[in-house]
Every structure is written in C-alpha cells, then in structure tokens.
Amino acid sequence: MIKHDGIIIALNEDGTALVHIVQTSACAACKAKAMCASAESAEKEMRVVLLGDEQWAVGNEVEVMVQQKMGWKAVVLAYLLPFFVMLAVMFVGNALWNVREEILGTAALCAMALYYIVLGLFKDRLQKEFSFTAKKKNN
Numbered sequence: 776m777i778k779h780d781g782i783i784i785a786l787n788e789d790g791t792a793l794v795h796i797v798q799t800s801a802c803a804a805c806k807a808k809a810m811c812a813s814a815e816s817a818e819k820e821m822r823v824v825l826l827g828d829e830q831w832a833v834g835n836e837v838e839v840m841v842q843q844k845m846g847w848k849a850v851v852l853a854y855l856l857p858f859f860v861m862l863a864v865m866f867v868g869n870a871l872w873n874v875r876e877e878i879l880g881t882a883a884l885c886a887m888a889l890y891y892i893v894l895g896l897f898k899d900r901l902q903k904e905f906s907f908t909a910k911k912k913n914n
Contacts, residue, residue: 776840780912783835784820792831794823794839794909823909837909845905852894852901857887 785793796819823839825831861883868879894901 777843777846779839781821781823781837781839781909783831783833783837783909786831786833787822791822791824792837792909793820794837794907795820796839821907823907826908826910829911836912838912839907839909841905841907849905857890860890861887 779796781794781796783792784795787793821839823837825837864883864886865879868874868882
C-alpha cells in the first residue's frame with residue numbers, strides 16, 4: 776500500500792471526501808515516489824472513498840491509501856503504452872510505405888495524441904478503477 780497523511784476539506788453525500796495532502800520529507804525515501812503524483816508537488820487535493828462506519832467531519836486527519844499495483848498500472852497506461860504505440864506506427868509505417876522520416880514522426884506523434892484522446896474518453900471508468908481510500912488516522 777502507498778499511504779499519505781491528509782486532512783478532509785469537504786464531505787460529499789456519496790461517501791467520498793475531498794482530502795488535502797501535504798507532501799512530507801518521507802516522500803524522498805519512499806520506494807514508490809517515481810509513480811506517485813503527490814511526490815511531484817508539495818500539496819494536492821484528491822477525492823477519496825471513506826472507509827468504516829466512523830463519524831466524518833471536515834478537519835479530520837486521515838490516512839489516504841492506494842494499492843501499489845494501481846501505481847504500476849497508471850505508469851503503463853500513461854507512459855509505456857503510448858511509447859509502444861509511437862514505435863509501432865514508426866516501424867510499421869517504415870516497413871509498409873517508403874516515406875520520409877518527418878512524415879513517420881508526425882504520424883507517430885498523431886497516433887500518440889489519438890491514444891491520449893481515447894484514454895480521456897475512458898476517464899470516468901478509470902477514475903472508478905483508480906480509487907483512493909481513506910481511514911481515520913490513529914493518533
């Protein structure tokens with residue numbers, strides 16, 4: 776599990792909350808910092824699913840969690856697959872058509888842009904799959 780401490784700044788009726796996360800110095804030693812979006816900025820707000828039958832209130836300190844395998848899946852979807860799409864367009868285009876490199880490069884970049892557009896169309900589905908959870912922090 777990847778964990779961060781945060782504070783609830785807003786509660787929603789659907790059992791979720793908006794949580795403010797402050798990056799701590801512990802992020803420097805974290806093994807998952809390369810794939811963690813909160814390691815890139817000092818502060819972040821995110822929507823989380825609240826766990827347990829506790830009484831939640833704005834200002835509660837919580838521990839936000841996500842499974843590490845979700846981090847790896849995000850890296851694959853955001854970086855590795857578009858890279859392979861770009862390479863495939865360049866190699867297949869070079870093998871099938873004898874065109875200039877500039878055209879192949881432009882086609883590869885367009886294919887990568889199309890990949891991100893299609894990924895954006897599945898944003899709602901991906902947000903459900905990449906859900907963060909929170910539980911009250913034990914002080």
